[in-house]
Amino acid sequence: MPGKKIKEETQVAYAVDRPAGMPFWNEIVCGDSMDLLKRIPANSIDLIITSPPYFQQREYDGGGIGNEKRPEEYIAALMNIFRECVRVIKPTGSVVFNVGDKYEDSSLLLMPYRFAIAAVEQCGVFLVNHVTWVKSNPTPRQFKRRLVSSTEPFFHFVKSQEYKYYLDEFLKSPEEARSNGNGAGENVGKKYFALIEQSRLTPKQKEMARNALEEVIEEVRNGEIQGFRMKIRGIHSEPFGGQDGGRKIQLEKNGFTIIRIYGNPLKKDVITTPVESLKNCPHPAIYPVQIVEEFIKLLTQRGDIVLDPFVGSGSTAVAAFKTERVYIGFDISQEYCDYARKRISGIKHQLSLWEKSQ
Numbered sequence: 485m486p487g488k489k490i491k492e493e494t495q496v497a498y499a500v501d502r503p504a505g506m507p508f509w510n511e512i513v514c515g516d517s518m519d520l521l522k523r524i525p526a527n528s529i530d531l532i533i534t535s536p537p538y539f540q541q542r543e544y545d546g547g548g549i550g551n552e553k554r555p556e557e558y559i560a561a562l563m564n565i566f567r568e569c570v571r572v573i574k575p576t577g578s579v580v581f582n583v584g585d586k587y588e589d590s591s592l593l594l595m596p597y598r599f600a601i602a603a604v605e606q607c608g609v610f611l612v613n614h615v616t617w618v619k620s621n622p623t624p625r626q627f628k629r630r631l632v633s634s635t636e637p638f639f640h641f642v643k644s645q646e647y648k649y650y651l652d653e654f655l656k657s658p659e660e661a662r663s664n665g666n667g668a669g670e671n672v673g674k675k676y677f678a679l680i681e682q683s684r685l686t687p688k689q690k691e692m693a694r695n696a697l698e699e700v701i702e703e704v705r706n707g708e709i710q711g712f713r714m715k716i717r718g719i720h721s722e723p724f725g726g727q728d729g730g731r732k733i734q735l736e737k738n739g740f741t742i743i744r745i746y747g748n749p750l751k752k753d754v755i756t757t758p759v760e761s762l763k764n765c766p767h768p769a770i771y772p773v774q775i776v777e778e779f780i781k782l783l784t785q786r787g788d789i790v791l792d793p794f795v796g797s798g799s800t801a802v803a804a805f806k807t808e809r810v811y812i813g814f815d816i817s818q819e820y821c822d823y824a825r826k827r828i829s830g831i832k833h834q835l836s837l838w839e840k841s842q
Contacts (some may be wrong), residue, residue: 500787500810503528512801512813512828514821516548517793520814521568530577530648530788530809532569533779533800535771536562538584539595548816549794555593559602565793570607572791575644578783579609582617582638582771590629596637609641617775618756638755638779648788653781654751673701676714680740683716689739700742710747716740776803784809798824802831 502509505525513520537550539558549565552558562583569579581603583596604611615638622634680693693716703709715721715731717739734741757772776799780790786808792800795813801824804811811828815821 506789508812510805510810510812512795512798512815512821512824514815514818516816517565517814518568521565521572521793524572524791526571527574528789529572529791529812530574531580531780531784531790532573532578532793533580533776533790534792534794535582535584535796536565536794539586539593541584541586555595555598558595559598562599563602563606566603567607569793570609570641570643573643575646576648577642578612578647578779579641580638580779580783581641582636584636585633596639600637600639603639603641607641609643610645612640612642612647613753614639615753615755615779617771618754619759620756621758623759638775640779640783648783648785650782650785651751654778655749655755656781672704673697673712673714676716679714679716679719682719683739684718685716685739692738693740696740696742700744703744709744711745713743713745714740715743771799773799773803773806776800777807780804780807780809795824796820798827801828805831 503525506528507523508520537548539550539552539555541550549561550558552561566579566581573579581599583599585595586593600611600614603609617636617638619634619636622632625632676697677694680690680697683690685693693714697714700709700712700714704711715735717735731741731743755775755778757774759772780803784790787810789810789812790800790804791812791814793814795801795815796817797820798813801811801813805828813821813824815824
C-alpha cells in the first residue's frame, strides 16, 4: 500500500498512511491498557491479539490485571478490557485472546472458558474458533496425581461476519505432503466397480454409477483432482448430515455419491510450537512469535494495524513487524516496555544489515 514514510525511529520495511486521529503508530507505549485503549478511535484496528496476565499466576511488574482475589473479579477485569478491544476493532477485524488456566484446591478453575463464555454473553461477539496451542516442550514436572499441562487456548472473536479471513495463508508450508489415497495408477478406483455389482442398486442405477466412476477416474489420471471416495447405498454407511442436492440426497435418489478430493491441506484448529525462551528477558511467560504470525497471516493483510494491550516481551510487535503490519503495544510495566523496544530495534538493525548486503 503506497503512503507517506514514517519517522525514522519507527520506520518499517513498508510505508503506510497513518489514519487521522490514530494516537499510536509502530510504537510500544507504557501505561494502563484501559486508559490507552480509550484513546484509540472506534473501528480503527484490524487485529488485537494478546495474552493478558493469568489469574494469580505471577507477580507482574507494575501491578494490573491478574492479582484479583476471586475468579469472578478477574473475569470482570478482563471484560472491561475486552469491551474496549471490541469497540476499537473494525467490522472486518478480529480479537484473539490467549488465557491460561489455574488449579485451586487441586481442581482446574477453567478460567479460559469462563472468559470465553463471558465475552460471548456480555459483549455480543461471535466465537469463531478455539485454537489449541500444543507446547512441544512443556515445563518438565513430575506430578503424581495429574498429567503435565501442555496446551493453551487461543480464542478468536469477531463482532461481525465481515471479518477478514485468509485461510490459505494459515500454517502455509510448501513442503506439505499431498497424499493421494486412491493413487493414480491403473487400479485407481477399480474396487468400486466390484462393489457396484455386489450392491442392490437397480440396473439403471448401476449403469449410472459405472459411468460416474469412469468419469471421476479420468479426472484423477488427468490431474484435475487428487483422489475421490465413492459411497454406495447398502454397501457403505450414509454420510453425516446433508441437504437437498447434497450427498445424502444423491445416495437416496441415485444409489451412490462421489466425494472428490482436491488435495488442499486441511486447516486444523491446532498449532504446535515449542515454548519460547529469550536471553535476559524479564518477562516470565512468553508466547512464541510463530503463533502470532500465524494469526496475523490468517486475519490481516500487509499494512494492517495489529494491537497488543498486554505486549509484555514484545512478541506481537515483532511478529507484526516481520509480516509488514503496523504494530501498537501497551504494557503497564516499564521494564517490559523497555525490553520490547530493544527487541524491535534489534530486528530493525538486522533487517538494515541484510538490506545493505543485497
